[in-house]
Amino acid sequence: MIPQANFMVWADVTNEAELRRLLTTMNTQPGVVDPKNALVPFGRFDRLHFARFVILDDQTLGDIETAYKIEPVPYPLSMGFLVDFDGDPNSFLQELVHVAGDGLRQIFECAGLHADDDLLQWMKAHSAVASASYVNWVGRSMQQVREEAALRDFLCTYLRGPGAALVKTQSASAIRTTLLGEVRREQAAGRLKLTPIPRTPIRWWLADKLDWLRGIAILIALLVFGLLLFPLTITVLAVYVFLLRIREKTDPEITPRPCEKWRDRLAEIEDHDVTNQFSAMGSLKPGSFRSINIRIGLAAVQWGARHIYTRGRLARVSSIHFARWVFINGGKRLYFSSNYDGSLESYMDDFINKVGFGLNLVFSNGIGYPRTNYLVFAGAHDEQKFKRYIRRHELPTEVWYNAHPGLTAIDLARNTRIREGLERRSMNAADTCAWLALF
Numbered sequence: 001m002i003p004q005a006n007f008m009v010w011a012d013v014t015n016e017a018e019l020r021r022l023l024t025t026m027n028t029q030p031g032v033v034d035p036k037n038a039l040v041p042f043g044r045f046d047r048l049h050f051a052r053f054v055i056l057d058d059q060t061l062g063d064i065e066t067a068y069k070i071e072p073v074p075y076p077l078s079m080g081f082l083v084d085f086d087g088d089p090n091s092f093l094q095e096l097v098h099v100a101g102d103g104l105r106q107i108f109e110c111a112g113l114h115a116d117d118d119l120l121q122w123m124k125a126h127s128a129v130a131s132a133s134y135v136n137w138v139g140r141s142m143q144q145v146r147e148e149a150a151l152r153d154f155l156c157t158y159l160r161g162p163g164a165a166l167v168k169t170q171s172a173s174a175i176r177t178t179l180l181g182e183v184r185r186e187q188a189a190g191r192l193k194l195t196p197i198p199r200t201p202i203r204w205w206l207a208d209k210l211d212w213l214r215g216i217a218i219l220i221a222l223l224v225f226g227l228l229l230f231p232l233t234i235t236v237l238a239v240y241v242f243l244l245r246i247r248e249k250t251d252p253e254i255t256p257r258p259c260e261k262w263r264d265r266l267a268e269i270e271d272h273d274v275t276n277q278f279s280a281m282g283s284l285k286p287g288s289f290r291s292i293n294i295r296i297g298l299a300a301v302q303w304g305a306r307h308i309y310t311r312g313r314l315a316r317v318s319s320i321h322f323a324r325w326v327f328i329n330g331g332k333r334l335y336f337s338s339n340y341d342g343s344l345e346s347y348m349d350d351f352i353n354k355v356g357f358g359l360n361l362v363f364s365n366g367i368g369y370p371r372t373n374y375l376v377f378a379g380a381h382d383e384q385k386f387k388r389y390i391r392r393h394e395l396p397t398e399v400w401y402n403a404h405p406g407l408t409a410i411d412l413a414r415n416t417r418i419r420e421g422l423e424r425r426s427m428n429a430a431d432t433c434a435w436l437a438l439f
Contacts, residue, residue, distance in 0.1 A: 039107060064367055128335075136320060148419050194423075316354040323340075
């Protein structure tokens with residue numbers, strides 16, 4: 001399989017007006033990118049899944065003064081450029097610079113790039129590494145996505161047309177045999193491709209296994225030392241819970257309704273397709289306690305996303321394609337982005353109802369978050385407060401590209417199952433009927 005990777009450029013904005021003008025030219029309307037735009041023609045990159053440009057204009061900087069009487073840091077306006085793609089980052093970035101170097105240079109000149117700077121090196125120097133990232137289906141490349149979508153389209157078209165009588169007259173096994181023959185004819189004619197899934201790169205496989213072993217070793221070591229030093233473990237846990245509860249009872253909530261103008265601006269770029277974008281940022285609560293908390297939480301998220309939740313679900317949530325959590329400004333602020341199916345309302349409901357504890361584990365360390373109990377309870381389960389908090393921290397994504405519009409994560413999983421069923425040497429009657437039902 002081809003593993004996925006991500007990259008983010010983060011830089012301070014030096015010419016906001018020109019940056020906004022350039023980004024606007026990349027869209028056909030707010031929230032709808034032109035994949036052939038003159039600056040960064042996203043549609044020319046076969047390995048690219050998602051991309052975005054976002055201006056990181058934090059509307060909640062003053063919350064730290066409201067909550068803790070600490071003067072807010074006057075962080076400069078910054079911008080982010082994010083890409084999610086297949087394979088090796090270096091080769092993808094080289095392709096990006098080769099194809100869209102002139103356009104990227106115009107954009108990044110609004111964020112400190114000088115005329116004599118090497119663009120690729122500048123991007124790497126201004127990269128921000130994700131502390132945690134999630135891929136809906138690790139190893140499913142864009143080539144596979146496109147080919148499997150074309151396969152289903154062909155089969156559905158055939159069954160509605162020339163093969164319509166099959167459904168009424170033939171057994172499930174006979175229908176499958178006929179469809180397999182039709183696919184092979186299309187492949188022989190060059191009208192349909194099903195490229196074999198490549199082997200996993202050995203370096204990535206080794207790194208993945210070592211990371212898995214490291215995580216297991218750390219867990220075992222904690223359990224062993226916890227048991228061997230049981231009195232100390234209980235003492236440490238008691239102190240931790242005591243410090244946590246003091247903060248949970250005293251940290252202020254900041255969850256007013258976002259202004260109508262801000263809500264309208266966000267709504268303008270949403271729901272143009274079955275898949276949506278989400279960008280948000282905020283400041284962490286002051287002190288090392290919360291800083292350590294969130295880093296441990298994100299380390300757990302990263303390990304789980306890499307080794308457990310690799311086939312269509314993040315815990316029980318199946319609507320996310322890609323997501324990442326990135327510390328910026330020396331770890332004082334956190335940026336989060338995701339690409340998800342459905343409306344924002346349904347997206348938030350999905351998380352609240354299925355993995356509210358996970359939201360609390362990470363985001364309760366942010367200023368103003370609804371109060372939690374023992375880190376994972378309450379918090380996000382106070383639905384209206386949580387949703388107002390999210391809207392206040394959300395940012396408009398100025399430019400957003402989705403390489404497979406009209407296809408949800410469930411659609412992608414279904415198309416993969418269709419291909420897998422077609423490539424199986426044999427299927428029993430029940431499995432065949434279930435496979436045909438995918439059409």
